Structures are given as C-alpha cells and as structure tokens.
Amino acid sequence: MIKACIFDLDGTLANTLESMAYVANEILKSMNLKPQPVENFKYYSGEGADMLIRRCLKDAGDPELTHYEEVRRIYRKKFDEDPLYKVVPYEGIKEMLKELKKRGMKLAVCSNKPHVAAVKVIEKMFDGYFDLVIGQSDLIRRxxxxxxPLKAASEFGVSPSxxxxxxxxxxxxxxxxxxxMHTVGVLWGFRDREELESNGAEKVAEKPQDLLYICEEWKND
Ligand SMILES: O=C(O)COP(=O)(O)O
Incomplete structure (x- = not known):
C-alpha cells in the first residue's frame, strides 16, 4: 500500500532546462567561454549545481576547471535569485498530483537543485500541492x-516500503x-528508458497519469 509519493523536481515535475542553461550561459559568455546548447543541460544536471558547472566548463573550453570556483559562486547566487526562467510544469502533472492528494497521499519533493531555488520553483508552480520540499543544502547529503526521501518518510510517519x-x-x-522505496522512472524528462531500467526502475511511466495506475497496482500487491 503506497501512502506517500516523493518526486524529483528537474525533468520530473517541471521542465527546468532553459533556466539552468540561461544562468550558466550568461556566466560563460561574460568569461569568454563557449555557451552550451540547452539540450546539453539534460546531461549536465541531475547531480546538483556543482556537478553541472564542472560538466559544463569542460565542454565550454575550460577542461582544467580553472574558472570553477568563480563560476560556482556566481551561478549559485544568480540561480537562487532567479531559477524560474522559462520553467514550465509538464503537461498532466498538476492533475495527477491533485488526484494523489484526493486519495490521501502525502507528497514531497526531493531535489538536488539548491534548496532556495527548489522552494522558489515549487512555490511558484505548485503552490499548495506538496507537504514537504527538500532541496540541496549542507544539511543533507545529495x-x-x-x-x-528517508527524511520525508520519517516526517510523514510512513515506512520506506x-x-x-x-x-x-x-x-x-x-x-x-x-x-x-518503490521506484518509478519517468520518460518525459531528461533521460531515456534504458538508463532508468538499468539503474533500478521498478516501473516506467510514459505519462503522468500512469503514476495513478502504478500506485493502484502496488496497493493490491
Ligand atoms: O539540479 C540538479 O542537478 C538536479 O535536480 P533534480 O534532483 O530535481 O533533478
């Protein structure tokens, strides 16, 4: 029986690619480094802002990461100030979340996005939908x-299973x-089915509504 759903943010709840690309590329341009195509950010993101900057600098003409500390400092500041550039929720996400809430499910976000930025995105795009938002900070390992996710389960008083x-x-x-926990990989985000299935996805959802059926299946297991 599923009592809580914990969601990743970037590439799962909202398409945030342009926001990351915009902030990073403005900084690269100001340092005479090469701005990167928006699509590349699908692979730069996923393991937090610091990793994104490292991957991005390597492609931008700084393989030695000589600009890393400076870019990191500016990126973190600018991104906390404005993480919302062209951010849009994926189609069908809000309807799916509403239905989960109607079923009495507890809902959390757990993101490697810096905490301040994650809270801003959720407040702007999904106000009132989530019981808890956990972004990346020094207080928690990314x-x-x-x-x-374990912190969310414990706050909700439910077991990981x-x-x-x-x-x-x-x-x-x-x-x-x-x-x-039960794991579901989603196909509308930044990576493909192969990556999800070969790294532990128990189920794969093609569209947000599929999550409703998947919950039901596990309810009857
Ligand atoms: O900012 C990132 O690198 C990833 O964020 P996510 O955990 O919400 O996908």
Missing part, C-alpha cells in the same frame, strides 16, 4: 544518498533503491 519515489535519471533510481 542524491543518490537516500537521506532526503509505503513510499513511491519518482524521478527521471539514474541518480533518482539509485536514490529510491538506496532508500528501499
């Missing part, structure tokens, strides 16, 4: 460590598995 962890990347599937 995914794939299971700390965020009563939770469904939903995400779009290898990191997410590893996180849900490490937390001993």
């Amino acid at each position: 995914k794939p460590a299971p700390d965020g 009563e939770c469904m962890y939903v995400g779009d990347t290898k990191t997410d599937m590893e996180t849900g598995t490490a937390a001993k």
Whole structure:
C-alpha cells in the first residue's frame, strides 16, 4: 500500500532546462567561454549545481576547471535569485498530483537543485500541492544518498516500503533503491528508458497519469 509519493523536481515535475542553461550561459559568455546548447543541460544536471558547472566548463573550453570556483559562486547566487526562467510544469502533472492528494497521499519533493531555488520553483508552480520540499543544502547529503526521501518518510510517519519515489535519471533510481522505496522512472524528462531500467526502475511511466495506475497496482500487491 503506497501512502506517500516523493518526486524529483528537474525533468520530473517541471521542465527546468532553459533556466539552468540561461544562468550558466550568461556566466560563460561574460568569461569568454563557449555557451552550451540547452539540450546539453539534460546531461549536465541531475547531480546538483556543482556537478553541472564542472560538466559544463569542460565542454565550454575550460577542461582544467580553472574558472570553477568563480563560476560556482556566481551561478549559485544568480540561480537562487532567479531559477524560474522559462520553467514550465509538464503537461498532466498538476492533475495527477491533485488526484494523489484526493486519495490521501502525502507528497514531497526531493531535489538536488539548491534548496532556495527548489522552494522558489515549487512555490511558484505548485503552490499548495506538496507537504514537504527538500532541496540541496549542507544539511543533507545529495542524491543518490537516500537521506532526503528517508527524511520525508520519517516526517510523514510512513515506512520506506509505503513510499513511491519518482524521478527521471539514474541518480533518482539509485536514490529510491538506496532508500528501499518503490521506484518509478519517468520518460518525459531528461533521460531515456534504458538508463532508468538499468539503474533500478521498478516501473516506467510514459505519462503522468500512469503514476495513478502504478500506485493502484502496488496497493493490491
Ligand atoms: O539540479 C540538479 O542537478 C538536479 O535536480 P533534480 O534532483 O530535481 O533533478
């Protein structure tokens, strides 16, 4: 029986690619480094802002990461100030969340996005939908460590086996598995089925509504 659903943010609840690309590319341009195509950010993101910057700098003409500390500092500041550039919820997400809430499910977000930015996105796009938002901070180990989802389960008073962890990347599937939760990979985000299935996805959802059926299936297991 599933009593709580824990969601990744970037690539799962909302398409945030342009927001990350915009902030990073403005900084790269100001340093005479090469701005990167928006699509590349599907692979730069997933393991937090610091990793995104490292991957991005390598492609932008700074393989030695000589600009890393400076770019990191500016990126974190600018991104906390404005993480919403062209961010849009995926189609069907709000309807699916409403239905889960109607069924009495507890809902949380667990993201490797910096905490301030994650809260801003959720407040702007999904106000009132979530009981808890956990973004990346010094207080918690980032995914794939299971700390965020386990904290959510404990705050909700449910066991990990009563939770469904939903995400779009290898990191997410590893996180849900490490937390001993049911894992669902989603195909509307940044990575493909192969990556999700080979890293522990118990089920794969093609559209948000599928999550409602998946919950039902586990209810009857
Ligand atoms: O910002 C990132 O690198 C990833 O964020 P996510 O955990 O919400 O996908």
